[in-house]
Amino acid sequence: MAPKKGLLQRLDEGPVIVRQLHREFLRAGSDVMQAFTFYASDDKLSNRGNESSKKYTCRGINDAACRLAREVAEEGDGLVAGGLSQTPTYLSGLGKENTQKEFKKQVDVFVENKVDFLIVEYFEHVEEIEWAIEVSVKTGMPVVASMCIGPKGDLHGVPAGECAVRMAKAGAHVVGINCHFDPFMTLEGLRLMKAALDAAGVKVHLIAQPLALHTPDAHKQGFIDLPEFPFGLEPRICTRWDMHKYAREAYDLGVRYIGGCCGFEAYHIRAVAEELATERGRKPKASEKHDMWAGGLKMHTKPWVRARASKEYWQSLKPSSGRPFCSSMSQPDKWGVTAGDSTLKQKTAITTDEEIAELAKPRRVMNGK
Numbered sequence: 001m002a003p004k005k006g007l008l009q010r011l012d013e014g015p016v017i018v019r020q021l022h023r024e025f026l027r028a029g030s031d032v033m034q035a036f037t038f039y040a041s042d043d044k045l046s047n048r049g050n051e052s053s054k055k056y057t058c059r060g061i062n063d064a065a066c067r068l069a070r071e072v073a074e075e076g077d078g079l080v081a082g083g084l085s086q087t088p089t090y091l092s093g094l095g096k097e098n099t100q101k102e103f104k105k106q107v108d109v110f111v112e113n114k115v116d117f118l119i120v121e122y123f124e125h126v127e128e129i130e131w132a133i134e135v136s137v138k139t140g141m142p143v144v145a146s147m148c149i150g151p152k153g154d155l156h157g158v159p160a161g162e163c164a165v166r167m168a169k170a171g172a173h174v175v176g177i178n179c180h181f182d183p184f185m186t187l188e189g190l191r192l193m194k195a196a197l198d199a200a201g202v203k204v205h206l207i208a209q210p211l212a213l214h215t216p217d218a219h220k221q222g223f224i225d226l227p228e229f230p231f232g233l234e235p236r237i238c239t240r241w242d243m244h245k246y247a248r249e250a251y252d253l254g255v256r257y258i259g260g261c262c263g264f265e266a267y268h269i270r271a272v273a274e275e276l277a278t279e280r281g282r283k284p285k286a287s288e289k290h291d292m293w294a295g296g297l298k299m300h301t302k303p304w305v306r307a308r309a310s311k312e313y314w315q316s317l318k319p320s321s322g323r324p325f326c327s328s329m330s331q332p333d334k335w336g337v338t339a340g341d342s343t344l345k346q347k348t349a350i351t352t353d354e355e356i357a358e359l360a361k362p363r364r365v366m367n368g369k
């Protein structure tokens with residue numbers, strides 16, 4: 001008889017690869033191995049509606065993710081964080097008790113795995129994140145809370161500053177913004193948060209985990225409404241030089257948890273860590289084979305490329321896109337722009353075949369025809 005498979009083997013969809021992904025970021029300078037637990041609540045996993053998803057449970061995924069993150073964190077001096085995010089239960093209007101039950105199941109696994117802290121992230125509604133913070137602080141662990149909002153506030157119309165104050169008052173030790181907007185729009189939102197926290201006399205640390213994508217044309221709901229979301233966003237990717245600028249601006253603003261969300265690759269994090277090497281008192285491991293500010297180009301065979309081995313050159317570069325028929329800005333999806341305050345409303349607003357057909361049409365661009 002074949003031996004029974006253990007949990008990790010049953011969930012074996014490439015733990016080697018997951019470990020390696022953590023490892024790349026650890027070497028690039030990440031202090032935190034954030035376990036891959038995003039959206040891994042039971043209600044979300046069963047929401048996926050396909051047969052194969054049934055083998056994935058909140059407990060199974062979160063447990064395996066925590067173990068893998070810890071294994072790699074121990075290869076350096078990394079911390080492990082377990083993350084919670086928004087739930088279908090909240091969006092379906094099923095109320096506080098049911099929503100908190102979903103959070104509690106995830107948090108229990110994080111407690112059992114002795115993660116170093118919790119990240120409550122990617123919430124569009126401040127009310128829901130308050131419920132998540134409430135459950136999280138009961139563990140006694142440090143709680144980081146970030147919303148996927150921009151300078152225009154949450155999807156119920158609560159301003160960014162007020163969201164920050166409410167997250168802090170709910171008990172979060174670090175508050176801020178993740179995902180949905182580019183680094184510079186995210187920092188705009190954080191400026192508003194900082195001002196409101198200062199005005200309210202509330203002392204907490206700040207976190208930024210922006211996209212590694214330029215989104216100057218995004219509206220209230222961020223990159224979700226861009227026509228390129230989610231599979232055509234590559235032309236918007238930030239360069240490592242954008243990340244140097246982001247890291248410096250974030251630090252100067254007083255942000256001390258400076259990270260990244262969708263689109264970030266290890267080299268982006270290395271740029272952040274190198275920009276702040278003096279403040280951090282060290283360079284990342286990956287910098288042993290990487291000269292800052294393109295120093296390695298001094299060895300290039302072509303003299304005009306050798307001439308680019310300078311901070312000034314890369315800091316002032318305006319990179320071309322190489323796409324002559326593309327505009328720099330898109331027209332965000334009209335549902336995201338106009339549907340207003342709640343994702344719930346947006347979901348129910350789109351009902352007819354005509355509306356769906358309209359949505360599927362290629363989007364016009366702002367500067368073109």
Ligand code: MET
Binds near residue numbers: 083121122179261262
């Ligand atoms: C859509 S935001 C995703 C956040 C999560 N921490 C992740 O990196 O997967």
Ligand SMILES: [Zn+2]
Binds near residue numbers: 178179180261262
């Ligand atoms: Zn993201």
